[in-house]
Amino acid sequence: MEAVKAPVRVLLVDDDALVRAGLRLMLSGGGDIEVVGEADDGSQVVAAVAEHRPDVVLMDVRMPGVDGIAATEQLRTGLSDGTHRVPGPQVLVLTTFDADATVVRALRAGAAGYLLKHTDPARIVEAVRRAALGEPVLSPSVARALMDRAAGVDPVERSEAPTRRDxxxxxxxLLTDRERDVAEAVTEGLSNAEIADRLFMSMGTVKAHVSSALTKLDLSGRIQLALLTHDARDFEA
Structure with a gap:
């Protein structure tokens, strides 16, 4: 893994003060992670990000006011330096369910991945570091399971799939043929090195194609690219 710029600045967003306290204690033990701020509702997130400039937002999904999904969408579309849109922090959503449809919605909204609240502390710390590097925090198997759910296991998702496909x-x-090839490989959960080997490209070329595709499609990360490419596939009832 590439070196992470230290310290990784983290904003905690959870309506439970005890959860926030536990996360702060957990992350502070990483040595290269600094919790720079907290919020107890999604309505506070955009202002907190503007004030604290975190690299990563650790976001609860379910909050009584504005939920984590809506807050994630606001971060993706609502940050500005006064003149132009500026890139927001990476968002890791928190949930107690590993196959909940709300997780898929959060990924579509722009989250870099998700963590279960009972995840081993060392894994949470490592996930925050990975998110700061722009790496999706989903294993290939979990990513495929989530995308399969989005493709039609849920009745609402199933009914919406043909329109979403179109x-x-x-x-x-909008993509070139080569960018589409790379996007398809991303959908399979392949790393940049694996994509380079499959498509006979250099790592730099793979990264350039991924970056170009994200820019053209106005997407925030590889997970969103994978979901979009998956949506384009033929739907089978």
Missing amino acids: RARARLA
């Missing part, structure tokens, strides 16, 4: 195909038409 929209996804229209957006992906």
